Amino acid sequence: MKRLFHCLAVTTLALGFAASAAAQSTPYPSGNLANLYQDLLAKINAIPIYDNHSHPGFADDADVDAMAAPPEMSSVLRLQEDNPEFVAASQALFAYPYDDFKPEHAKWLTDKKKAAEQAGGTAYFDDLLDKLNVETCLANRAFMAPYLNAKRFHWVFFGDSFFFPFDNRDLAAGNPDMAVYIPLQEKMLARYKKQLNVDTLPGGLAGYENFVRNTMADNQKRGGVAIKFEAAYFRTLYFSDPPRERADAIYAKFHSGGVPSVEDYRIFQDYIFRVMVDQAGKLKLPMHFHSAVGIGDYFSLRQGNVLNLENVLRDPRYKNVNFVLLHGGWPYEREAALLTAVKNVYLDTSLQSEMLYPSQFKEVLKQLLTIYPDKMMFGSDAFPFNDALGAEESFWIATHTSRAALAAALAELVGERAISQAKALELAHLYLHDNAAKLYGGTK
Numbered sequence: 001m002k003r004l005f006h007c008l009a010v011t012t013l014a015l016g017f018a019a020s021a022a023a024q025s026t027p028y029p030s031g032n033l034a035n036l037y038q039d040l041l042a043k044i045n046a047i048p049i050y051d052n053h054s055h056p057g058f059a060d061d062a063d064v065d066a067m068a069a070p071p072e073m074s075s076v077l078r079l080q081e082d083n084p085e086f087v088a089a090s091q092a093l094f095a096y097p098y099d100d101f102k103p104e105h106a107k108w109l110t111d112k113k114k115a116a117e118q119a120g121g122t123a124y125f126d127d128l129l130d131k132l133n134v135e136t137c138l139a140n141r142a143f144m145a146p147y148l149n150a151k152r153f154h155w156v157f158f159g160d161s162f163f164f165p166f167d168n169r170d171l172a173a174g175n176p177d178m179a180v181y182i183p184l185q186e187k188m189l190a191r192y193k194k195q196l197n198v199d200t201l202p203g204g205l206a207g208y209e210n211f212v213r214n215t216m217a218d219n220q221k222r223g224g225v226a227i228k229f230e231a232a233y234f235r236t237l238y239f240s241d242p243p244r245e246r247a248d249a250i251y252a253k254f255h256s257g258g259v260p261s262v263e264d265y266r267i268f269q270d271y272i273f274r275v276m277v278d279q280a281g282k283l284k285l286p287m288h289f290h291s292a293v294g295i296g297d298y299f300s301l302r303q304g305n306v307l308n309l310e311n312v313l314r315d316p317r318y319k320n321v322n323f324v325l326l327h328g329g330w331p332y333e334r335e336a337a338l339l340t341a342v343k344n345v346y347l348d349t350s351l352q353s354e355m356l357y358p359s360q361f362k363e364v365l366k367q368l369l370t371i372y373p374d375k376m377m378f379g380s381d382a383f384p385f386n387d388a389l390g391a392e393e394s395f396w397i398a399t400h401t402s403r404a405a406l407a408a409a410l411a412e413l414v415g416e417r418a419i420s421q422a423k424a425l426e427l428a429h430l431y432l433h434d435n436a437a438k439l440y441g442g443t444k
């Protein structure tokens with residue numbers, strides 16, 4: 001047996017060698033890697049981007065997200081305010097004339113942004129996309145803003161508030177982060193109720209299900225192209241499949257008062273989640289999931305691990321529902337990438353491109369693009385952090401990082417003779433634009 005294996009191995013090796021010695025991949029890049037990188041980077045800079053995930057808006061616009069930053073949180077090095085790259089971003093975008101964000105200098109930038117906000121119109125953010133060569137951008141916001149051009153910015157609305165119809169005092173008391181998050185979910189649910197002219201919660205579960213389904217359909221009519229869940233911030237991403245009778249009994253008991261146990265609340269949420277998956281399938285509305293580590297020192301890595309979603313993603317009943325794993329599951333990015341083997345599962349690399357430096361993000365992309373390249377998408381997670389450090393600067397950081405890391409990853413793969421230059425550019429187009437354009441149907 002051992003001998004046979006040896007013979008097979010030798011034969012395979014000999015055949016492979018004879019077929020094409022030049023095509024053999026090698027762990028050591030050959031050729032001039034720096035030139036290869038520069039050449040690919042120039043071509044990659046010319047590819048218009050389709051951004052799968054962002055929060056565009058001015059700093060004082062509370063609708064840029066359905067939640068807010070917790071009272072205390074550790075910040076990774078790159079996202080600390082003294083990162084000199086943010087100054088570089090302002091210089092590149094606005095010809096910012098200073099080398100730091102000292103208050104008297106930052107005022108120059110803040111005034112410029114305030115003036116743009118007061119001027120109104122959609123030109124400011126359109127120009128920003130043009131400067132960054134971003135063609136289309138998904139805007140994950142509570143509601144859209146009149147200053148975002150609907151032709152370029154497509155709305156991704158939130159689904160999490162439907163998880164919280166009951167008395168939430170126990171959930172809000174869980175930790176300081178939840179004390180911030182839960183009231184905002186209640187506010188979001190109240191806004192949806194107003195949108196649908198629902199004064200009080202329906203008396204039965206069927207009525208609540210209708211409210212949820214109708215809100216999703218109405219949001220789609222208002223331009224929504226996907227529904228987003230940041231559920232990982234509030235609960236486990238593992239959703240069980242409870243029978244309707246259990247959810248019905250819990251709803252009947254608590255819809256007009258009373259505090260559910262943690263267990264009852266979770267079961268109800270698991271059930272209503274399944275209703276939303278079903279409706280997303282019917283509406284052909286992709287479902288977005290926050291799938292990476294989150295902000296706040298109480299974010300649970302274990303509960304937020306992307307593998308918790310596996311039972312839903314691999315459920316044949318949902319094969320007509322497109323799922324998108326935002327932030328690519330980081331730091332479980334390999335697990336997330338392997339989950340995209342499922343035909344209807346995709347991922348984006350938003351957040352990673354702001355948090356990781358190009359040399360680190362290069363390693364991620366090198367792996368992702370050699371796993372299922374037709375499932376990987378660019379995302380920025382651009383967000384207005386404060387008056388000076390806006391969505392504008394974070395868009396710049398994310399696009400700069402992604403293009404540089406992509407060029408470096410592909411240069412290495414070409415240099416190692418793993419792929420051809422033509423293939424490298426094909427992968428670049430898929431990742432930066434074409435996969436998303438195909439998923440959401442058309443580019444404009």
Ligand SMILES: [Zn+2]
Nearest residue numbers: 053055140381
């Ligand atoms: Zn986000």
